[in-house]
Amino acid sequence: MTSKILIQLDIDSQPSSFDSVVAIDAGVEHLLPYGGVKPESVTSLVHGAMFTRGGKELKNTAIFVGGSDVGKAEAVLAACRSAFFGPIRVSLMLDANGCNTTAAAAVVAAARHAPLATAKAVVLGGTGPVGRRVAQLMAADGAEVILASRSRERASVACRQLNTQPFDYPIKPGQSGSTSETAALLQDQGIVIACGAAGAQLIDKATISDLSSLKVAIDLNAVPPAGIEGISVTDKAQPIGHGIGYGAIGVGGLKMKTHRAAIGSLFTSNDKVLDAAEIYAIAKAIG
Amino acid sequence: MTSKILIQLDIDSQPSSFDSVVAIDAGVEHLLPYGGVKPESVTSLVHGAMFTRGGKELKNTAIFVGGSDVGKAEAVLAACRSAFFGPIRVSLMLDANGCNTTAAAAVVAAARHAPLATAKAVVLGGTGPVGRRVAQLMAADGAEVILASRSRERASVACRQLNTQPFDYPIKPGQSGSTSETAALLQDQGIVIACGAAGAQLIDKATISDLSSLKVAIDLNAVPPAGIEGISVTDKAQPIGHGIGYGAIGVGGLKMKTHRAAIGSLFTSNDKVLDAAEIYAIAKAIG
């Protein structure tokens, strides 16, 4: 039996121990972690994965790309794809800073309470890697999405970038620079997901409590104070105002299951590329 | 079955292969070695250990802190403890430069020939990490201990530091700057343990042979010339003068067993901190 090997390419100088432990718990038998990985140093590492196991055994080697900076990790993922020769390739997964598993778990949790095909959703702190992915995934399943930022300009830039990408859905920009702007933005929205910086409050208690259209509110900030005042980090389908609330740890169980299942699926064929949409599909299957 | 993962945090740029092999031989199933670890880079590595396995499974992840500089490793250990949130923590062990396992094995070997509760002991080269630990452990079990150095001032500083620490036992400073000073210091002592620098002779053959009160002499220096002239590095309970002698390799078997048993015990609960006293207790149980 050819053992399952995961090559963990991390852009940080110390490879993430979180990603290492999850990989092992997902059934990886031999982990090869690399730190300080740059796009220009990837080719020989990828060739080492491609040229050591032949034919049907090739699927037992896979590559995970991680680290704290999603943009840099995306450049490493692109470099991995460029190193392949036609069908001689290995499966790839990107989950830098947990961006894909977190976004996927949040959207699946939201969809339990508001069917996406008919939902109106706002993503606060939406210009970061998690916010962009949350907006994309909801839009791809039919929701009307507002991607909001304190700066309308940054929100507009993010929307233009997202709407030219393969997910060509209309995601609209919104401004949440003040309490009153945020309250106006939330009017008639059923889904509110806060993806802002750690420790930054984006919505106060009065605003979220008064929102009569609210079906589900998810706060992905794990560091006090809460991004949505009134949601605790461990909340999992707890009442909040007129809807249901989740905190970061409240969606963490699904995030972890999704992460493990995604790692496991890497080894079912040698040609997977698991990024936002693919990891979301895995999270949906878990539910 | 959740596999046993040890995160090996080493302050040296290349993690110790010695510590890696011992960990594997102690039953660690997946080792995650990190080199060049600094206190400020520890938090995310520790959080990765804390937040990947829940409840009863958390005890299957543990952290080992090592490297050639004990002081720097102690700072890393402190940083690990600071990263914990209440009961969400993993077990920790410090054995930088083998300081704890070496000191523990030496004291257990000494106690075979001179009950510590009534012993008079002198630790030569006592101001280093191993010497300090040897002095502490013997004093904690009731011995009267002189911690000696070529410099009385450095010996006094070490004693003041040790006597304000949790082990608040009277350890007295001594000066061993010359052969005659050393001989005077040894008068009436039953236990003599040499913990000096590699390749430095601390006691000559005449002095150790003439010491009529000697019960046991242990030389922890493994590099010729011997720290105690007349003791060979492989001596294990061999006659020396009026007592019994051990060399570094002579206590090495117990040191290795202690190291392996300590690693093994990390995985019995998620809240252990194995430093000098805890590792000494493990060595005593082995005998």
Next chain:
Amino acid sequence: MTSKILIQLDIDSQPSSFDSVVAIDAGVEHLLPYGGVKPESVTSLVHGAMFTRGGKELKNTAIFVGGSDVGKAEAVLAACRSAFFGPIRVSLMLDANGCNTTAAAAVVAAARHAPLATAKAVVLGGTGPVGRRVAQLMAADGAEVILASRSRERASVACRQLNTQPFDYPIKPGQSGSTSETAALLQDQGIVIACGAAGAQLIDKATISDLSSLKVAIDLNAVPPAGIEGISVTDKAQPIGHGIGYGAIGVGGLKMKTHRAAIGSLFTSNDKVLDAAEIYAIAKAIG
């Protein structure tokens, strides 16, 4: 059962994933990869291998030296040997840049079609690590060998170095600076092996096709254009001119088997040193 541990010392900053995967597939249970290894940092890593397992168990730890620069890797191998104390040692293997397994597989493939004891052979691009090894191995088995380079001076230097080494066989220098020089050099040769730089054509199609003495031609260059025009990288015993041809991937299967078998043999005793001649012996046994 003491598990098989391989310490992978790589002179490159990122240890070779190729060497890691092959080691795992050869039965290594725990791999300890180190990057950026220098001769001066080797001693403590080797001592960690020597002093952790006693007696009969020592053979279950071994060291592999690799990386892209063969000369630097040879200095690391020498430093490993210097760190041993008499019989307290572990087995060693060098295969930096695949030099030994590639050379061994090429010579074994050549010998299928032209018995070395009576062969006349030319090695083009012969001054590099693979070319030198190919020349040595063929000469050691009785072939008359010309080691050729575009520069006669560099070819002469290489031959002087090889002929003073343990393999004291007459390897003669040759110059292949132009098409006509190369054609002249090949006259009456039965074995032609091209070991030049990636992507550099050393022999054109007319020259190799017209060579009536040709028995076997091997091109170890894997990057287009081919080193010997008319040989495809995947050719394995395909007709070329008056003889038989192999490309780099065509000898790759034997190279991989040799690499795995060599790793496996490290763990049969604690005193092996697997360099060119020893790895060639393993390749011959595989055939």
